[in-house]
Amino acid sequence: MKLTRDQAIELHGFNNLTKSLSFNMYDICFTKTKEEREAYLKYIDEQYSAERLQKILKDVADIIGAHVLNVAYQDFEPAGASVTMLVSEGPVTHDVPKESFEESPGPLPESLVMQLDKSHITVHTYPEFHPDEGISTFRADVDVSTCGEISPLKALHYLIRSFETDVMAIDYRxxxxxxxxxxxxxxxxxxxxxxxxxxxxDVGEQFDMIDVNVYQENIFHTKCKLREFDLNNYLFGYTKDKLTPDEHIEITRRLKIEMDEIFYGTNIV
Structure with a gap:
């Protein structure tokens, strides 16, 4: 049964449904030398430091109308960061708008329209590299868990725009x-x-997307892989005109295999 403002179903008590959104993004780069790899990891650490990740999560809390109770954060050596926020229901100053129940993209931070019950929001980052293929991969995992009427899916629009991503895996339950x-x-x-x-x-048009849904269990999964491939976007510190034709072909092959393996969740021989 669906609950809507039009139906105005009166509950026995608090709406204690738990809605969990897991947003996993991958950024891929070709780093031929140790120096390139170290420079890429330094860039990632600066771009997605614990300080910036806090800002992203606070914006998520604003979008879903949450009040931040506590923040724990840590930058790690040699790379990576984590942020965890405990949040509670924010001050109720407006009714929850009817559009918040619709299956549509959520707002960006400047258009706060929703409220949230008890919840938590976390992000963890995982920079890594292949031992000999010249591929470096950065992964960020964001989890938004809410109780009550509002779905954390309303924060997905902002999360996608907050990270540079080649492959995304999104779960909702x-x-x-x-x-x-x-x-x-x-x-x-x-x-x-x-x-x-x-x-x-406009974002969906940039990706190939596959759904794996189990409707009877209220489990939804979507995988996304960037459609257009420009090698310049995957080289760190130089452009493809510096490569020989053979290097161009080989590096492109390696990068596309990496993206396909992440997208399909299997090794490609």
Missing amino acids: VRGFTRDKSGHKLFIDHEINSIQNYIPE
Whole structure:
């Protein structure tokens, strides 16, 4: 059963459905030498430091109307960072708008329109590199878990625009149940067909996307891989005109294999 403002279903108690969004992004780069790899890792550490990640998560909290209770953060050596936020329901100054229940992309930080019940938001980063193929990969995992009516999917639009990404894996799941006044269990309180409907059209056009959904379990999964490939976007510190034709072909092959392996979740021989 779907809950909407039009139906105005009265619940037995607090809406304690747990909605969890997991956003995983991958940035891929060709780093031929040790010096290039170290420079790339330094760039990633600066671009996605714990300080900047805090800013991103605070913007997420603003978008979903959460009040930040506590923040724990850490930069790691030699690379990587983590931020965890405990948040609670923010001050209720406006009614939750009807559009917040619709399957559509959420707002950016300047257009705060929603509120949130008890929750947490986390991000962890994982820079790594292949031992001999010249490939460096940066991964960031963001988890947004909420209770109540609002779906964390409304923060997806902003998260996608906050990270430079070649491949994305997005998971959404609704757990638990709440009850109406008669005691009837409600296992989800909004309609959802696909996570893709929460991705803005101009962003979706840039990616090939695959859905793997288990509707009866309220589990939704979408994988995205960047469509257009420009080798210049994957070289660090120089451009493809510095490569020989053979290098151009070989580096392109390696990068595309890396992207496909991440996208399909399997090694390609």
